[in-house]
Amino acid sequence: MSTTVSRRAVIGASRALLAGVALGALPRSGAAQRPPSPAFASRGIRLAGNENPYGPGPAARAAIEAAVPDSWKYPIFEEMALKALIAEREGLTPRHVLIGDGSSEILHIAALLAGSGGGELVTPTPTFSIVADHVRAIGGSVREVPLDAGMRHDLKAMRAAVSPATRLVYVCNPNNPTGTLVSGTELREFIAALPGNISVLVDEAYLELASDMSEHSMVDRVRAGDNIIVARTFSKLHGLAGLRIGYALARPDLIERMAKLKLVAASSLGLAAASASYTDLQFQAMSRKNLAAGVAITTAALDELMLPYAPTRANFVFFDTRQPAAAFMAAMRERGFALGRPYPQYPSWCRVSMGTVEQMRLFADALRAHYAA
Numbered sequence: 001m002s003t004t005v006s007r008r009a010v011i012g013a014s015r016a017l018l019a020g021v022a023l024g025a026l027p028r029s030g031a032a033q034r035p036p037s038p039a040f041a042s043r044g045i046r047l048a049g050n051e052n053p054y055g056p057g058p059a060a061r062a063a064i065e066a067a068v069p070d071s072w073k074y075p076i077f078e079e080m081a082l083k084a085l086i087a088e089r090e091g092l093t094p095r096h097v098l099i100g101d102g103s104s105e106i107l108h109i110a111a112l113l114a115g116s117g118g119g120e121l122v123t124p125t126p127t128f129s130i131v132a133d134h135v136r137a138i139g140g141s142v143r144e145v146p147l148d149a150g151m152r153h154d155l156k157a158m159r160a161a162v163s164p165a166t167r168l169v170y171v172c173n174p175n176n177p178t179g180t181l182v183s184g185t186e187l188r189e190f191i192a193a194l195p196g197n198i199s200v201l202v203d204e205a206y207l208e209l210a211s212d213m214s215e216h217s218m219v220d221r222v223r224a225g226d227n228i229i230v231a232r233t234f235s236k237l238h239g240l241a242g243l244r245i246g247y248a249l250a251r252p253d254l255i256e257r258m259a260k261l262k263l264v265a266a267s268s269l270g271l272a273a274a275s276a277s278y279t280d281l282q283f284q285a286m287s288r289k290n291l292a293a294g295v296a297i298t299t300a301a302l303d304e305l306m307l308p309y310a311p312t313r314a315n316f317v318f319f320d321t322r323q324p325a326a327a328f329m330a331a332m333r334e335r336g337f338a339l340g341r342p343y344p345q346y347p348s349w350c351r352v353s354m355g356t357v358e359q360m361r362l363f364a365d366a367l368r369a370h371y372a373a
C-alpha cells in the first residue's frame, strides 16, 4: 500500500469520524435524522433526553456483568427470556411481543407498514416525530393535528382527520414534549370509534413513570384483539437508553408482519439488563419517586416565577420561558444546563428533562437567577 493511499484512507476515516462527532453522538433513532440539538453535544448538566440518570439499576448492572462472558453468542435465549417475562406480566403470550432496538425501531416498523405505497398517517403535533418523519421519508403522507388548548391530543380533531387513505394513527401518551396525558377511558372510546382496518400505534414510552399506568395503558385492547400496537421502552423508567431495548405488544398476526421488517437484533447485554431491570421493582419505585421529586422542584420554581407549564405526567416539564426558546436555552447553556430543542408551534416554550434531584435543585436555582438578572 502506497503512502498516498494510506494517507487518503486516514483522511477519509477522520472525516467520517468528524461527521459522527458533529452529529453529537446521538442515539441511533429518529433523532439522528434531524439536525442535532446542541444540547446533546454540550458538556453541561444534561436535561435534554428524557432519560433516567439513576439508571442502570443495581440488578441491571449485575446482569450486564454476568452476561459478558457469554456475549460471544447470538442472544436467542436472552430474547426469548425477556419476551416471556413481558408476556407473563401483561397477560399475553410471547407471540404478542416484538423486541426492538429501542422502541424507535418499533416506531420505524409501524411507519414502514403505514407509509409504504403512499399510505397515510394521522399524528398529533407537536409530538415525538420519528413516526411522521419516517412515513414522509418513504413516500407516505402525514396529516398533522395540533394539540388542543390544554396541550393534549385533540382526539376529536384526530378522528375527523382520518381519511380513506389513513393506515395508522399515532398516539403518544403521555405526549412528548408536553407530558400531557389522555385518559384510558378517552382513548378506549377513540379507538372503538375508528374503522377496524386502521391501526393505532400507542406510544407508552413514559406511561411506566405513572403510578396509575394500568388505568391508562392500551394493553387491554391488545388482549381484546384490536388493531393496535403498544410501544414501550427500557430507555425511560429503566434508565437503559444507551442499551437500546424497546418492545411492541400487538396481536400475533401484526407482530409477525412487523417482525419481517426488523433490521437488527437486540444485543445480549441490553437484553440481560432489560430482563433484570424489569423485575427490579425497588429500582423502578426509587426512580419514579426521584423523577417525580425533580418535577415537583421544577414546577415549584416555575410557579414562583409565574411561568406557565403543561400538566406533565412524564419525566420532563414543558414551560413558557416568556422569551424566544432558543435564546433561553442558550442562556441556560451558559449557566451549565443542556436543554432540549425548540418547537416551532410554541416558540417561547422549552422542555426540561429530569436529572437527579440534586441537579433539579441546581436547575431551579439557575432559573431563579436567570429571571432575577
Ligand SMILES: Cc1ncc(COP(=O)(O)O)c(C=O)c1O
Binding pocket: 029, 049, 050, 101, 102, 103, 104, 105, 128, 172, 175, 176, 203, 205, 206, 232, 233, 234, 235, 241, 244, 245, 246
Ligand atoms: C415518545 C417517545 N417514544 C419513543 C422514544 C424512543 O425511545 P427509545 O428508542 O430509546 O426506546 C422516545 C425517546 O425519547 C420518546 O420520547
